[in-house]
Amino acid sequence: MLKIHVVAAMVLFASVAVADExxxxxxxxxxxxxxxxxxxxxxxxxxxxxxxxxxxxAKAAVERAEKAIAEKIGRDSAITEATKAELAARDAxxxxxxxxxxxxxxxxxxxxxxxSAQARAAELELQRRMEEIxxxxxxxxxxxxxEHRDLRSRAQVPMQGKEALAADPKLAAxxxxxxxxxxxxxxxxxxxxxxxxREQxxxxxxAALAASPLAKNAEAARRNLDxxxxxxxxxxxxxxxxxxxxxAQDAHRKTIADLEKKVREAAxxxxxxxxxxxxxxxxxxxxxxxxxxxxxxxxxxERQAREAARSAWREKFGTVITENPEAKxxxxxxxxxxxxxxxxxxxxxxxxxxxxxxxx
Numbered sequence: 001m002l003k004i005h006v007v008a009a010m011v012l013f014a015s016v017a018v019a020d021e022x023x024x025x026x027x028x029x030x031x032x033x034x035x036x037x038x039x040x041x042x043x044x045x046x047x048x049x050x051x052x053x054x055x056x057x058a059k060a061a062v063e064r065a066e067k068a069i070a071e072k073i074g075r076d077s078a079i080t081e082a083t084k085a086e087l088a089a090r091d092a093x094x095x096x097x098x099x100x101x102x103x104x105x106x107x108x109x110x111x112x113x114x115x116s117a118q119a120r121a122a123e124l125e126l127q128r129r130m131e132e133i134x135x136x137x138x139x140x141x142x143x144x145x146x147e148h149r150d151l152r153s154r155a156q157v158p159m160q161g162k163e164a165l166a167a168d169p170k171l172a173a174x175x176x177x178x179x180x181x182x183x184x185x186x187x188x189x190x191x192x193x194x195x196x197x198r199e200q201x202x203x204x205x206x207a208a209l210a211a212s213p214l215a216k217n218a219e220a221a222r223r224n225l226d227x228x229x230x231x232x233x234x235x236x237x238x239x240x241x242x243x244x245x246x247x248a249q250d251a252h253r254k255t256i257a258d259l260e261k262k263v264r265e266a267a268x269x270x271x272x273x274x275x276x277x278x279x280x281x282x283x284x285x286x287x288x289x290x291x292x293x294x295x296x297x298x299x300x301x302e303r304q305a306r307e308a309a310r311s312a313w314r315e316k317f318g319t320v321i322t323e324n325p326e327a328k329x330x331x332x333x334x335x336x337x338x339x340x341x342x343x344x345x346x347x348x349x350x351x352x353x354x355x356x357x358x359x360x
Contacts, residue, residue, distance in 0.1 A: 035341070038334050045327055052320045058313035065306035072299050082294040086287035093280040100274035101267035110266055114259040117252065124252055128245040135238040142232040151221050151228070174208035177201040 049055060073079050101107045142148070181198040229235055271277045296303075321327045 034337055038330070038337060041330055042334065045324075045330060049317065049320050049324065049327065052316075054316045055313070055320055058309070058316040061309040062306065062313050065302065065309040069299050069302045069306060072302050073295060076298050079291070079294050079298055082287070082291045086284065086291050089280070089284040089287040093277065093284055096274065096277045096280040097267070097271040100271045100277055104266070104270040107263065107266045107270055110259060110263045114256065114263055117256045117259055121249075121252055121256060124245070124249045128242070128249055131238065131242045131245045135235070135242050138232070138235045138238050139229055142229045142235050148228060151224055168208075168212050171208050171212050174201070174205040178205050 050059070178198075178201045181194070181201040184194045185198045187194075230239070321331075
């Protein structure tokens, strides 16, 4: 009986905890929104306070100090010498890696295979172009076959023939409007209204042509002609050759990419095990440390001046903030939000803590 009561109490406590956690979670979005809004306000306030003459002057002093360091690094002979030594050491590493790779049989084998594949790639490119030229030649020959004469004729939209214009009054009217507009434009080239009229007439002609049975019939004839040409035995066979050549070229590109990867990987592996590369790498580390120490020594006074300028800048900014009532209120609001967020996280932690099981 005692065990039943304990279990029931645990279930009740768990249900209450779940309900409390849901209530706590429900407050999270509002807290996040409030935090985002306060961050925006703080950013805006900082931007305004940064325009204070005292802060701007302090910031300018920091920038001058940083510029002095950059100029000292750029013109100091000892730093320049150390930097050149580091670059030479890095170049020596590259040369050592290249020498180690070139001398290794496995890398040489991969490079020979790559050179052969690259030569073959040029042949495949030439082959594909030749097949495309042949395909275009056969297609043109197929278009010019006598049995396609009627389709070729119907695939063209006659714009000048009197019979064509008489067959479509709207098209004839649009053609006349364009001609009239051209005549006016030639007479008054410098007057913009006539130019606009010409363009409007051209658009009207294009619209009339697009809606004309002649244009629709010509489009149907072109599709029919294309289908017949594509079905031509010689054209179809040559099209298949073009496709096969392109596919072979694509496959060969992958082969080249794989070989290039093998060359890189083998070269890296070989270089990593070569003692000359190891020694050259140690020289780079030493040269880099020398550059760092030289810069630190030669710019010690300038860096000290920069830190002093930064400290003064932070102090000026802090002073301006403390003098601003809006900043004080905002900082207090942020502190209150941080405290509420801390309490919220604490409540979530308490609710998620596992319940100890009581023993009968």
